[in-house]
Amino acid sequence: MTRRASLGTQEALAKYVPFLAQWRLIDRSKKLPAFFYESALGKRPVREWVLGLSLEDRKLVGRDIQKVEFGWPLGMPYCRSLGNGLWEVRSDLTDGKIARVIFCVARERMVLLHGFIKKTQKTPAQDLGLALKRMKEVL
Numbered sequence: 001m002t003r004r005a006s007l008g009t010q011e012a013l014a015k016y017v018p019f020l021a022q023w024r025l026i027d028r029s030k031k032l033p034a035f036f037y038e039s040a041l042g043k044r045p046v047r048e049w050v051l052g053l054s055l056e057d058r059k060l061v062g063r064d065i066q067k068v069e070f071g072w073p074l075g076m077p078y079c080r081s082l083g084n085g086l087w088e089v090r091s092d093l094t095d096g097k098i099a100r101v102i103f104c105v106a107r108e109r110m111v112l113l114h115g116f117i118k119k120t121q122k123t124p125a126q127d128l129g130l131a132l133k134r135m136k137e138v139l
Contacts, residue, residue: 050115102115
C-alpha cells in the first residue's frame with residue numbers, strides 16, 4: 001500500500017472513529033535533538049560515562065534525555081536551568097542514585113556537556129566549571 005493510500009485510509013477511519021482524528025494532531029518531532037559534546041581529540045566523555053552505567057540506568061538516563069528532546073521547553077522535574085546558559089537533565093537511577101546530565105542549547109541542538117552521579121544536594125562547582133568550559137568550546 002502506498003503512503004498516499006494509507007493517509008486516505010486514516011482520514012476515512014477518522015470520520016468514523018473520532019479519537020483517530022486527534023492522533024494526527026500529535027507532534028512527534030524532536031524539538032531539540034541531542035548531540036554529545038566532542039573534544040578536539042574526538043572523545044565524547046558523556047557518551048563514555050553513559051556507557052559505563054548499568055543497562056537499566058542507561059535506559060533511565062536515555063529516556064529522560066529523550067523527554068527533553070521531544071518536550072522542549074520542559075521544566076521540573078525533568079529539566080532545570082543552572083544559569084549561564086547551562087541546563088540539567090535530572091534522572092533518578094536504580095538503588096536510589098541520582099544522575100545529572102548538564103547541557104547547553106547551541107544552534108537549536110541540545111549539546112550534552114557533562115554527566116555525573118550526584119552525591120550532594122548542590123551541584124559541585126567542579127562539575128559546573130567543566131560544563132562551562134566545554135560550553136565555551138561549543139559556542
